[in-house]
Amino acid sequence: MRGIHHIAIIGSDYARSRHFYSAILGLPVVHEVYREARDSWKCDLDAGNARIELFSFPAPPPRPTRPEACGLRHLSFAVTDLDAEVARLGGHGVECEPIRIDEYTGQRFTFFSDPDGLPLELYEETEA
Structure with a gap:
């Protein structure tokens, strides 16, 4: 292994999560695409030595406590x-x-x- 390539995060509200990670945390957007067949957004964010893949999916289950x-x-x-x-x-x-x-x-x-x-x-x- 050579390191971490990406970390995938699913947000319950894509616009809110995208704003948080890009505008508030300051992670630059590398690529963003809407995947119509999945009714899902995917946004690649530059986190320095790795990427964060921010996803949206319809009605994702909540995270465990x-x-x-x-x-x-x-x-x-x-x-x-x-x-x-x-x-x-x-x-x-x-x-x-x-x-x-x-x-x-x-x-x-x-x-x-x-x-x-x-x-x-x-x-x-x-x-x-």
């Missing part, structure tokens, strides 16, 4: 200035949990949610 449901626990984004990112997200009405310290690495991190409650993390990477 968080945070300890079996399956993907959360998606984490690397940032260089955690305080600035928390403030920027707060300016868009996105509430972040209190900042914590990773007990093993000493790095700071926080969690927040996308419009459908998918847990997302900001993880501050600082130079050693």
Whole structure:
């Protein structure tokens, strides 16, 4: 394996999710297509070293409760200035949990949610 190619996310409201990931989180749209046979949108977003594939489907089932449901626990984004990112997200009405310290690495991190409650993390990477 050479790395992660993409992470696929299904949103309950495509326009709301697309706005959140592209306009609020700032992930550039690479490609977007409506797939008529599936009544589904697919939007590829550039997440640095991987892509996020944002999908819509008619009446998707809700996500299991968080945070300890079996399956993907959360998606984490690397940032260089955690305080600035928390403030920027707060300016868009996105509430972040209190900042914590990773007990093993000493790095700071926080969690927040996308419009459908998918847990997302900001993880501050600082130079050693």
